[in-house]
Amino acid sequence: MEILHTAAALHAYTENCRRAGQRLGLVPTMGALHAGHLQLVQAAAAACDVVVVSIFVNPTQFNNPDDFRLYPRLPEADAALLGPAGCTVLFLPSVEEMYPQPSVLHFDFGPLERVMEGAHRPGHFNGVATVVSKLFHMCRPHQAYFGQKDWQQVAIVRQLVQDLSFDLELVSFPTVREPDGLAMSSRNRRLSTEARAVAPRLYEALEQAAAGVRSGVAPTQVQQQAAAYIMAEPAFTLEYFEVADAQTLQPVEAWEPGRSVVLCLAAHLGGVRLIDNVVVE
Structure with a gap:
């Protein structure tokens, strides 16, 4: 498993894969991986020749500074899990790499984002759409994998793919739960x-x-x-x-x-x- 830290390195790697006729899968995550994430990686590995997993705690989708500060960050433990699950490339960018300058772009997903998470976390989906768009451009995957625990997020990303004509297939998988029913998170x-x-x-x-x-x-x-x-x-x-x-x-x-x-x-x-x-x- 290769570990890349820059957008340029990721883009060069995936473009070489495309030229070689390989199929690319992308699993965007914020790390602190659990079985739900690994299910997505394994599914991508079964369908694609190359699997890119990104780990990036995206500051622009947090409207609570304490939540961002306390979000679990376990890159070494995550990397140890990813190789056996089928990850080919781990993309570990810094905040400066993903946002070399502050983003001024604003997405509006209409009624999709004015309820539930969008209503209670102002700006959250703007941050999600921004970072996901960046990852899609950097990696140019054939398929992108998301979990359904974030049902509204999947709906937002689906709209993003349609409206911006990203040439990829969005694949979602059911929520993985603990034995007592708690959704893994x-x-x-x-x-x-x-x-x-x-x-x-x-x-x-x-x-x-x-x-x-x-x-x-x-x-x-x-x-x-x-x-x-x-x-x-x-x-x-x-x-x-x-x-x-x-x-x-x-x-x-x-x-x-x-x-x-x-x-x-x-x-x-x-x-x-x-x-x-x-x-x-």
């Missing part, structure tokens, strides 16, 4: 033992809500019951629980035949912000 490392013990309550709320959706319980009632279940544990501060159209991400007010919905939440637990979702066909 790099931020889970920051949970105390006590917080970790109650964290699965989020997935329990999602599963109960999904059962309500399948039974035809009204969307507002599904939302209220899920919120009440989460907040019954005093350690949680619920930021949002939304019942939304799985494609448009807009709130669902009444059920329609054949419509897929996504149940999305964000909550704070012991100073750590956690997100999760479940899709109901």
Whole structure:
């Protein structure tokens, strides 16, 4: 596995691969890797000749300075995991390399970003779209791999690919969970033992809500019951629980035949912000 630190080195490497007729896969990450990340790397390795994994804690997508400062950074441990998973190239750029000058570009994804994460984290998706665009240009992958735990992010990146005509296929994989249902996340490392013990309550709320959706319980009632279940544990501060159209991400007010919905939440637990979702066909 090669480790590259500059955009020029990455671009030169991937262009050589393209000239050789090799298929390129890109897995963008912020590091502190877990089994969910490794699933994406393994899938990319199965479909592509060359797999590039980027690790970059992107400052422009954090609207909370403490969250950025405390985000886990484990480059050596991550590198040890990536080779066996099928990574060919690890791209480890600095902030100065990714942003040689402050970015002044502003993306507007319309209704897609005015709900949930976009509503509660101003500027977050502008930062995501900026760094993802940079990585797509630097690497020019044939396929890019993302996890569905960040459901809204996948929708934003899909719109980005369509609107800017990136010549690549976006591939997403289901959320990987711990045995007790907690969605795997790099931020889970920051949970105390006590917080970790109650964290699965989020997935329990999602599963109960999904059962309500399948039974035809009204969307507002599904939302209220899920919120009440989460907040019954005093350690949680619920930021949002939304019942939304799985494609448009807009709130669902009444059920329609054949419509897929996504149940999305964000909550704070012991100073750590956690997100999760479940899709109901």
